[in-house]
Amino acid sequence: MALDTPKNLRNQVLYxxxxxxxxxxxxxxxxxxxxxxxxxxxxxxxxLMPIHPIGAQGRKGTVGSPYAIRDYRAVDPALGTxxxxxxxxxxxxxxxxxxxxxxxxxxxSPDSVLAKTHPxxxxxxxxGSFGNKCGDWADVIDxxxxxxxxxxxQIETLKQWAQIVDGFRCDVAPLVPLxxxxxxxxxxxxxxxxxxxxxxxxxxxxxxxNRAKGISCLSDSELYQAFxxxxxxxxxxxxxxxxxxxxxxxxxxxxxxxxxVVYPDNYVKLRVLENHDRPRAxxxxxxxxxxxxxxxxxxxxxxxxxxxxxxxxxxxxxxSLFERDxxxxxxxxxxxxLSRLAExxxxxxxxxxxxxxHDAGGGVLAASHRRGxxxxxxxxxxxxxxxxxxxxxxxxxxxDLLSGxxxxxxxxxxxxxxxxxxxxxxxxxx
Numbered sequence: 001m002a003l004d005t006p007k008n009l010r011n012q013v014l015y016x017x018x019x020x021x022x023x024x025x026x027x028x029x030x031x032x033x034x035x036x037x038x039x040x041x042x043x044x045x046x047x048l049m050p051i052h053p054i055g056a057q058g059r060k061g062t063v064g065s066p067y068a069i070r071d072y073r074a075v076d077p078a079l080g081t082x083x084x085x086x087x088x089x090x091x092x093x094x095x096x097x098x099x100x101x102x103x104x105x106x107x108x109s110p111d112s113v114l115a116k117t118h119p120x121x122x123x124x125x126x127x128g129s130f131g132n133k134c135g136d137w138a139d140v141i142d143x144x145x146x147x148x149x150x151x152x153x154q155i156e157t158l159k160q161w162a163q164i165v166d167g168f169r170c171d172v173a174p175l176v177p178l179x180x181x182x183x184x185x186x187x188x189x190x191x192x193x194x195x196x197x198x199x200x201x202x203x204x205x206x207x208x209x210n211r212a213k214g215i216s217c218l219s220d221s222e223l224y225q226a227f228x229x230x231x232x233x234x235x236x237x238x239x240x241x242x243x244x245x246x247x248x249x250x251x252x253x254x255x256x257x258x259x260x261v262v263y264p265d266n267y268v269k270l271r272v273l274e275n276h277d278r279p280r281a282x283x284x285x286x287x288x289x290x291x292x293x294x295x296x297x298x299x300x301x302x303x304x305x306x307x308x309x310x311x312x313x314x315x316x317x318x319x320s321l322f323e324r325d326x327x328x329x330x331x332x333x334x335x336x337x338l339s340r341l342a343e344x345x346x347x348x349x350x351x352x353x354x355x356x357x358h359d360a361g362g363g364v365l366a367a368s369h370r371r372g373x374x375x376x377x378x379x380x381x382x383x384x385x386x387x388x389x390x391x392x393x394x395x396x397x398x399x400d401l402l403s404g405x406x407x408x409x410x411x412x413x414x415x416x417x418x419x420x421x422x423x424x425x426x427x428x429x430x
Contacts (some may be wrong), residue, residue: 002185004196005228007351009268010197013342014100015307017042018276019051019079019132020066021319021326022309032088039095041312042342045196046092047169048103049276051075051085055109058139061322064100068109072157073118089164098166100196105154106175107132107140110117114153115141121150127285128379133215134175145177155184156405159191167196173227174202174218175210181226198270199223201230203237224267229304232269235259236278242382245286249382256301257356271305274311274318282314282331288291289384289418292337295382296420299341300367302355307347312338342420344401349376364389375425379416386418398423 015038023030026053038046050066053076059068066076075082088097108114110130114121124144125131132139143150158168173181181197188195201220201411210217220230233256242252259269273281273294291314298304306317314331353369353376360366363383369376379389391414398407401422407414413419 002224002226002228005266005268007266007268007303009228010302010348010351011348012044013042013299013307013345014045014047014198014270015041015276016049016306016308018048018049018066018309020063024326026078026324026326028084028088032084032091035091035095037335039097041307041338042345043307045166047100047198048102048349050104050171051079053077055111055139057109057111059109059322060139060369061320062304063322063324064109064357065139065321067104067151068107069323071106072108072112072154073113073160076164077398083148086164093334098196100167100169101161101165102171103158103168104141104171104412105180106172107137107142109139111408112141114143115148118153120138120149121147121153129218134210134213136217145180151180151183154180155187157231158184158188162188162192162195165281166192166194167198169200170227171200172202173199173223174207175216177216178222178226181223185226196229197227198229199227199231201233203233205237217248219264225265228342229268229270232271232303236272240284247364248359249363252361253357253365257358260302269299269301270306271301271303272308273298273308275308275316276321278318280318281318283316287384288332291384292334293380293382293384293418293420295334295337296341296422297378298347299338299366299381300369300376300378301357302369303352305342305345307338333409340402340429347376347424351372360389360392362387362389366392375424377423377425379414379421379423381416381418381420384418386416388413388415390414393423400423 006329019031020026032198053070054064055068062256075085093101097280121143122130123144201223203393207217207219220234223230238252238255256365282291285294310327312335313329315328318336319325319327349369353371355369357367363381364387365380365382367378390412391409395409400407401424
């Protein structure tokens with residue numbers, strides 16, 4: 001996190017939208033008409049996946065990936081016009097919400113505007129042809145940030161969009177020089193004070209693989225100098241191993257708790273169960289009660305909560321990046337739960353606390369936010385199974401913030417019915 005990153009980002013919910021797949025129309029206008037529903041979920045910020053024209057050369061699939069961008073300074077006509085986009089953002093602002101857009105600055109499509117007008121700004125293979133340094137990304141070619149004029153163009157582009165939007169989600173940010181991001185943050189602040197910077201930071205394995213090849217790849221600790229928020233990919237595979245029974249709940253809990261001492265006091269992690277690059281949570285987590293527990297834990301975690309469009313309806317498949325593939329909105333409706341969790345997340349303690357997660361036994365993850373004479377405790381049956389848990393709290397009667405029901409701790413034991421429970425304590429009960 002940058003020095004001025006506000007901790008209250010931890011109180012907020014970021015809703016990610018793949019505009020092309022969001023509706024049968026796949027347009028800005030169709031999304032705009034649904035803002036009441038999105039706001040009712042408790043979303044504070046809308047993140048739009050890339051909105052720019054898609055390249056044709058090397059295209060994967062019928063319509064191509066939105067991450068193979070042809071022109072950074074235009075909008076994809078399939079989504080609507082620039083005026084349509086401005087209207088969407090204007091409606092968000094009128095609701096007190098913010099909008100961020102995807103920035104894909106590591107690469108462009110092979111037939112991009114920049115490839116045609118400034119071929120000298122691109123990485124070249126040994127034979128002099130365009131290419132990329134890592135990944136099976138045949139539909140893109142890498143930019144070369146050793147070119148100072150490229151920096152000027154890219155930052156000017158950011159400043160143009162910052163006149164409309166409130167921030168940027170930066171794709172594979174670790175592959176772009178840190179000095180570029182630091183300069184971009186400084187210069188964009190003159191146009192959009194308080195601009196939000198979200199880095200798609202990467203898994204430790206990806207960092208090590210690239211560094212072994214001699215490719216610069218930034219760690220979270222480096223990215224946090226320029227960015228407000230980093231992905232929680234540093235613990236993503238712990239989450240997957242935990243779900244697949246390849247590691248214990250305690251291992252996952254230790255990985256989460258370790259973040260409290262690895263990063264500075266105002267670090268903000270993007271907390272995810274799913275996104276456009278990862279499997280749907282409902283596909284990974286069998287059982288409605290287990291899914292509700294993991295979802296509640298998602299909001300309880302210390303950080304900015306991410307919802308990926310369709311997650312609120314327990315969608316099982318993520319939309320294709322390369323084909324027209326509208327979201328299936330017919331699944332179980334988690335909206336009431338998400339709305340309540342978003343309300344609870346606004347409690348000040350979520351923004352500024354000492355956070356801990358541990359295995360409480362019986363398949364239950366227990367978490368706490370503590371500061372001074374206040375505390376929040378959460379109990380999350382990861383398999384959705386009922387049973388007792390040693391709460392580690394004084395005996396007494398407590399109100400569950402999630403259900404509103406009274407919960408009793410007797411002899412140090414809290415009986416769980418397979419559903420998540422969140423308790424708020426003050427000094428007298430601690």
